[in-house]
Amino acid sequence: MGTATIKKELIKILGEKKVLTDDLDLMYYSYDSSFLTRLEPSNPDAVVIPASTEDVQKTVRFAYENNINIIPRGAGTGETGGCIAVNGGIVLDLSAWDEIVEIDAENMQVIVRPGVIHANLNEQLAKFNLFFPPDPGSSKMCTIGGMVANNASGLRAVKYWSTEPYVLGLEVVMPNGDIIITGGMKARTIKNVSGLNLTKLMVGSEGTLGIITQIRLRCFPVPKARGIAMAVFDNLDDAPATVLDVYQNGVLPSGIEILDSSAIKAVNEFKPEINLPEAEAILLFEVDGNPPSVEYEGEIIRNVAVKRARSFEWSTDKKRMAELWEGRSITATAAARVRPDGSRIFAGEDISVPLSKVADTLRAIRNLGEKYGIRVVNYGHIGDGNVHTAPVINPENPDEVEKVLQLVHEIHLLAIEVGGTTTGEHGVGAVRRCYAEAEHGKAVEYMRKIKEACDPKGIMNPGKVF
Amino acid sequence: MKFKDLPPVKEQLMKCVRCGKCRSVCPVFAEIKNETAAPRGHVFIVQALRDGKVAPNDKVWEKLNMCLLCEACSINCPSGIDVHELNAAARSYIYENNPSIGRELIFDVLWTNQFLLKTTARVMWGFQKSGLQALARNLGLTKMLPGDLSQAEKIMSNIPYASARSTLREVNPAKGDKKYTVGYFLGCGTDLFFPNVAKAAVDVLTHNGCEVIIPADTKCCGLPHIANGKMDTARQLAVHNIKIFDSYDLDFIVTDCASCSATLSPKNMEFLLSGLKIEDQAMAFAHKVIDLNKLLVDILNIDLQGEEPARKVKVTYHDPCHLANAQGIKEQPRELLRRVPGVEYIEMRDSNRCCGGSGTYSVTHYGISMKILDKKIDRAMETGAEKIATCCPSCMMQLRYGINRHNWDCQVVHPVELVNQVYKDNIALYTGN
Numbered sequence: 011m012g013t014a015t016i017k018k019e020l021i022k023i024l025g026e027k028k029v030l031t032d033d034l035d036l037m038y039y040s041y042d043s044s045f046l047t048r049l050e051p052s053n054p055d056a057v058v059i060p061a062s063t064e065d066v067q068k069t070v071r072f073a074y075e076n077n078i079n080i081i082p083r084g085a086g087t088g089e090t091g092g093c094i095a096v097n098g099g100i101v102l103d104l105s106a107w108d109e110i111v112e113i114d115a116e117n118m119q120v121i122v123r124p125g126v127i128h129a130n131l132n133e134q135l136a137k138f139n140l141f142f143p144p145d146p147g148s149s150k151m152c153t154i155g156g157m158v159a160n161n162a163s164g165l166r167a168v169k170y171w172s173t174e175p176y177v178l179g180l181e182v183v184m185p186n187g188d189i190i191i192t193g194g195m196k197a198r199t200i201k202n203v204s205g206l207n208l209t210k211l212m213v214g215s216e217g218t219l220g221i222i223t224q225i226r227l228r229c230f231p232v233p234k235a236r237g238i239a240m241a242v243f244d245n246l247d248d249a250p251a252t253v254l255d256v257y258q259n260g261v262l263p264s265g266i267e268i269l270d271s272s273a274i275k276a277v278n279e280f281k282p283e284i285n286l287p288e289a290e291a292i293l294l295f296e297v298d299g300n301p302p303s304v305e306y307e308g309e310i311i312r313n314v315a316v317k318r319a320r321s322f323e324w325s326t327d328k329k330r331m332a333e334l335w336e337g338r339s340i341t342a343t344a345a346a347r348v349r350p351d352g353s354r355i356f357a358g359e360d361i362s363v364p365l366s367k368v369a370d371t372l373r374a375i376r377n378l379g380e381k382y383g384i385r386v387v388n389y390g391h392i393g394d395g396n397v398h399t400a401p402v403i404n405p406e407n408p409d410e411v412e413k414v415l416q417l418v419h420e421i422h423l424l425a426i427e428v429g430g431t432t433t434g435e436h437g438v439g440a441v442r443r444c445y446a447e448a449e450h451g452k453a454v455e456y457m458r459k460i461k462e463a464c465d466p467k468g469i470m471n472p473g474k475v476f
Numbered sequence: 477m478k479f480k481d482l483p484p485v486k487e488q489l490m491k492c493v494r495c496g497k498c499r500s501v502c503p504v505f506a507e508i509k510n511e512t513a514a515p516r517g518h519v520f521i522v523q524a525l526r527d528g529k530v531a532p533n534d535k536v537w538e539k540l541n542m543c544l545l546c547e548a549c550s551i552n553c554p555s556g557i558d559v560h561e562l563n564a565a566a567r568s569y570i571y572e573n574n575p576s577i578g579r580e581l582i583f584d585v586l587w588t589n590q591f592l593l594k595t596t597a598r599v600m601w602g603f604q605k606s607g608l609q610a611l612a613r614n615l616g617l618t619k620m621l622p623g624d625l626s627q628a629e630k631i632m633s634n635i636p637y638a639s640a641r642s643t644l645r646e647v648n649p650a651k652g653d654k655k656y657t658v659g660y661f662l663g664c665g666t667d668l669f670f671p672n673v674a675k676a677a678v679d680v681l682t683h684n685g686c687e688v689i690i691p692a693d694t695k696c697c698g699l700p701h702i703a704n705g706k707m708d709t710a711r712q713l714a715v716h717n718i719k720i721f722d723s724y725d726l727d728f729i730v731t732d733c734a735s736c737s738a739t740l741s742p743k744n745m746e747f748l749l750s751g752l753k754i755e756d757q758a759m760a761f762a763h764k765v766i767d768l769n770k771l772l773v774d775i776l777n778i779d780l781q782g783e784e785p786a787r788k789v790k791v792t793y794h795d796p797c798h799l800a801n802a803q804g805i806k807e808q809p810r811e812l813l814r815r816v817p818g819v820e821y822i823e824m825r826d827s828n829r830c831c832g833g834s835g836t837y838s839v840t841h842y843g844i845s846m847k848i849l850d851k852k853i854d855r856a857m858e859t860g861a862e863k864i865a866t867c868c869p870s871c872m873m874q875l876r877y878g879i880n881r882h883n884w885d886c887q888v889v890h891p892v893e894l895v896n897q898v899y900k901d902n903i904a905l906y907t908g909n
Contacts, residue, residue, distance in 0.1 A: 030512065034535050037524065038510075038517040043494045051520075059510055086511060087496040106509035127500070150500035346493065346555040353491045353555065406490050 011076045013055045016100070019076075020056050023068050030057040039083070039094075039101050045357035045414075046091040046441050048405055054081065054095035059103045063181065063189060063223045066102065070221060071187035073100055073469055080185070081471050082217040084124065084156025087148045089356035090439025092160065092216050096473045102221060104155050110134055111224065117198050119178060121226050124155025140229040143170035146435075147342065155222055160437040161214030166296070168393030169264040170230075172435065174213045178202070181224035182212055185465040193226065200228060211460070216437055217471040219464045233264075233298035237308045238331040241293045241319040246270065248318035249291040250368045253392055255314045256295070261307045265296040266393030267338045270372045272379075273345075273389040277337055280344035286337050289320065293392065294338050301326075338389070345387040345400035354387070354400040357441065358418030361425035362396045362434030371428060375399055378420050382413045396434035423448075438475045446476040479569040480526050483750060484561040489526065491555040492519045498549035498559065503830045504542055507847045513542055515549035515559045522566045532570040537705075540566055542844075544837055545703055546830040547801035561747050564702050571705030583706045588695055588713060631838050631877045640667045640674035641690070648678050648688040655685035655776070656727040661717070661740065661765070663733035664696050665869025673869075676896035677732045677768055683899055684776045691720045697739040698748070700835055711748055714740075718754065718761045728775070729761070732768040732890060734796035734868035735835070738803055740765040767799060768892055769808040769867060780815045782898045788820040791894070792861035794852065794875060795828040796868035809867055812891045816898055822859040826851075833874030845874075846881075853878040856886070863887045865894065 011019075017031035030036065033053070040051035055078070060066045073080045079099025086093055086105075095101055108125035115138040122131060129149045132141050146152055146164040156162070158180070163172035178200065179193025192208040212219060243249050253266055269277070269292045277286050286292060293315070297307045308324045315322045325331050345354045363371045372388050379386035379401070390397040399421060403410040422432045422445055431449060432442045446454050457476045464470075479485060498515035499505050505513045518540055524530045540563050549559045640662060658681055666674050681688050694717050698710035717740075721729055731737045738744060745762040749755050772778050791813055799805045806828070814821050832838060832848030852875070856864050864875055867890055875888045 030510070032535075034521075034530065034539060035512050037521065037530070038512045038514065041494050041520060043496065048494070057510075085496055085499060086494070103510055105511075108509075129500075148496065151496045343554040346491070351487070354493060356493060404490065 011078065016055050016076075016078060019072060020058060020069070020100070023072055024058060024060075024065060028059050028061065028065060030059070039086075039103070042086045042088045042091060042093055043356050044089050044091045044094075044439065044441055045355040045405075045418075047094055048355070049411065052094055052096055052098075054101040055098050057101045057103055059106055061107055063183065066183045066221050066223050067187050067189060069100065069102060070183050070185060074186050074467060077467055077469060079469050079472055080221070082155075082159065082221050084153035084159070085127070085148075085151050087152045088156065088160065088439060089359060089436045090433075090441045092437055092439030092471070092474055093156075094440065096440050099469070099472075104221075104223075105153050108153075113138055113140075114198065115140060118200065118229050119198065119226055120229055121224060122154050123224060124153060124158075124222055126154045128152050128154060128157065135229055136232065138229075139232050141232050142176060142227055143230050144173045144176065145170075154225055154227070158213055158222055158225055159216050161435070162437075163394075163435045165265040165267065165391060167391060167396070167435070168266055169262050169298075174210065176228045177209055177213050177225065178228050179226040180209055180212050180222055182208075182220040182222055184220045185467065185470050189223075190220075214437070216439065216475050218461060218475050219470060233300070235301040235304040235326065236296065236298045236331065237304045237324060237326040238334045239293075239295040239297070239308060239311050239315065239322065239324045240334045240337075241295075241315040242287045242289045242321045243291040243293070243318060244289060244320050245318070246290040246372060247369045249293050250365055250392065252293060252315050252318055254365060255317070256311055259310050259314055261297070261310050263295045263307070263311070263393065264298045265294075265391065267294045268292070268368070268372075268390060268392035269294075269337060269341060270376070270388045272376060272385075272387050273341050274337075276344040276348045276387045277340055280347050281340060284336060284340065287321065292337065293319075294335065296335075341387065341389045342398075342400070345389075345402060348387065349385065349402045349404075352385075352402050352404045354402050355405060355414065357401065357414065358421035359398055359400065360396070360433045360436040361399070361421060361430055362394070363425055363428050363430030365392075365395050367428040367430065368392055368395055368397065371397060371424065371430070374424055375421060378417055378424075382417045384410070384414055384417055386417075391434075394434070395430065440474055443473075443475055450476075477751060479565065482565045484558050484747070485522070485526055485565055488557045488562060489519065489523050491557050492516060492523075493555060494520070495554060497552055497554055501548040501552045503546060503548065503832065503848045503851075504544060504844060507844050508542075512539065515543065518543060518563055519557065519559060522562045525566055525569065532573040534574065537567065537570045537574070540570070542841070544797070544830055544832070544834040544848075546797035546834065548797070548828075548830065551801050558747075564705075564707070564747075567703070567705035568707035569705075583701050583704050584709055588709060631873055635669060636671055638671060640671035643671060644674060644678060644690055646690055646692055648682050648690070650685045650687045651682050653685055654687055656687070657725060658686040658688050658771070659721050659724055659726040659729040659764075660688050660690045661694060661697070661721075661729055661731040661733075661736055662690055663731060663736040663869065665735075665873075666733050670869050670872060670890070673732055673872075673890040673893060676890070676893045677730075679899065680772065680778075680892050680896050681730070684772070684778050686776075689724055689726065691724065694720055697733075697736040699735050699739040702739070702748075703835055707748070711752075714745065714748055714758065715754055718758055721761060721764075722757065726764060728766050728771060729764045730766050730768050730771050732867060732892060734767065734799035734802075734805075735870060737765055737767045738798035741803060743802075767803065767805050767808070767867070769799075769812050770805055772892070772895070773808040773811050778812075778815070778895070780817060780895060780898050782817040782902055785818040788818055789863060790822055790859065790861045791816075791819045791863045791865055791889075792822050792824045792856055792859040793827060793891075794824070794831060794856065794864055794866040794871060796866055796871045797828075797830050797834070799867055800828045809865065809891050812895060813865055816891075816894045819894065822861055824855045824859045824861075826855050829855075831871050831874045831878070833868075833870040835870050838874055838877075849874060849878045849881070853882050853884070857882065857884060861886060863889050863894075865889050865891045867891065
């Protein structure tokens, strides 16, 4: 079916207001936050902005009947090209569908449509003293639908893990237009082992199996207290050793972040007034819970950290906590601004490695940067081995682009080699699918079989994941 | 200078990683809720313009023109991109390639000429006072105006007969010991729509030891021109104004209008005039420009002693984008309000969110502008305020319209009007008048 006909038919089915067909409008859907789409943006044939499950169903049925690709999209904050029509098709922009259907406080859960913004959800849940714990750095703009589709996590994954354990059930429009409810059609339970777990199958499937139109999430009570510790190390290896030691002493902080020397340098160059100590590594611990337990655990972290750290500070004072945390929160920005004639790029940015390999990996990435003559800024969630690397280049210089693509490829290979993965929380999308065989071997075949069973025509977000 | 060589285009375009942070702060995006209103999308389109992937045509103009230029995205951008400057530069590029006679008339002829602008305001005043306005509205004649222009005359309601300039003297001596000689940049909005604000500003300044000079032949600051793609005209206006003020020996150049002070600020002068012969002179001029609240609090540190009235007046404050976002001036207007005896200051939620006025935006984009305004008025009403203070004639007009729209009993004022009232009341107290 030609593009012009697709546009005409969609308008016929859904009405003019829910369909974007103008070429200029479509350009706005040619990118996400990936380096891939900075190099090669690609327009969809049309964009549908659904406001109901029926809208989605109508669109999907039309696409199914006519073999047209369907690409679901949240806020487009992803870093993998996952929501881009790399082979043409209809993009479903679910980000405007932002209704919180029900806060079921007595059952500790909430039901939302996919476009609800993470921060907005927690703002509403706070009224019931509840929260949805995974906390991506993009909390203010990313959607719950996108988080579920990518199984996103964030700073507090150490204690609270990723999105997956919180997803109790989903409404999904399957590629043929069927609507299914996973996790029990009527269930409002927290535990449920009845049947094959289709919920978990859908979480992290990146839009390759169906369109998530409703999400039932488990919520936790909001912790009453919080404390932040900062430990400074002259030796990089002492950082992961300290993290392990903290765990072995029975403390599970909510987050443990690392800045290596590249990040410390970038922060100090960007904001000299923050004046981070020059060091090989800085660790930041966040502990939450009830006030006595937070103080108690803070004390344990202190006793463990001072064995190796050059300096240590602990605070439960709001203002001081914000100051201590500033080094971490500003790292991403610093990476973006550290080179006046350059820009950070999102590529090779999300590897995750075993805790025991973090120090070696950080060193190896710095060496790779030197090898290619590219500045890299490393930071990340050391508590779970998730390393964020920010290469800083001039993206309009073809030489630098070519070199950085090689650098990124080596970073991905490195992750697999040390027993890690190419992506800890951002997803595979279009940019990391080439590593599927290397990471999963024969298991990829079974992924494809599942894909075929759900999506026999292969119209759901093709060119992604595997 | 060529479009692709303009500093923001040359240096900043490549910095956008499309992280989407701008989606979370853009008031227009909050209403439209799809990517075609996202600031990062506009940045993407500006890049496509630079690279010749889209043509500088009306369609692109309309997209970029959806932006209020409120700068919320710019101050929140992790990559430090001045999104509003990129947008303005692109509008100018499109305009050069795609001139429109209507805009030519409004911005080159009418809005560069004090006399013509005043005459237009007079005609509108006569139109309102004669009752013809109601008749025209009833007959639906105003609907025949192009686009949403039929709403324009409602938003600009209550045009005063006499402009500020026609009632104020050029030289206003300081009362008591003179501390500073201050040039007063009288913006078009204050001059034509809020002459009482200008009067209050001059009274308060002279009361506090400032000799206030109001040069006769100043022209518009140029913001409407920048917003409408007339960068060259904006440059000419800037050069004209710089030369006029440079003929006086001034300690400060003050303005009560947030948009004027932002437009005359060093940052914007650099955007407009960098690389030109006049750059140094322009920067020296720009460094003298100061917002009225800032002058009264930070420099003059005015002390307001008056009798505390039995009943306090509840006042809230709306941050004009061009003050809070463009210049980071948030504390001084609030501090000024707190110093006024009898004011009970109440902060509103989202006080720094745009009101949707943005100069001509409320006219050209009436529907979206009203949605943004309604949110603002809701927030203001939550405070139970009797007065909303703000420091920009465009915001004042828009808020006044919103108050009427919601049938709310509330007044819009500039902080300096409340300050001046204290002096007036004190004089009344001492003289028994």
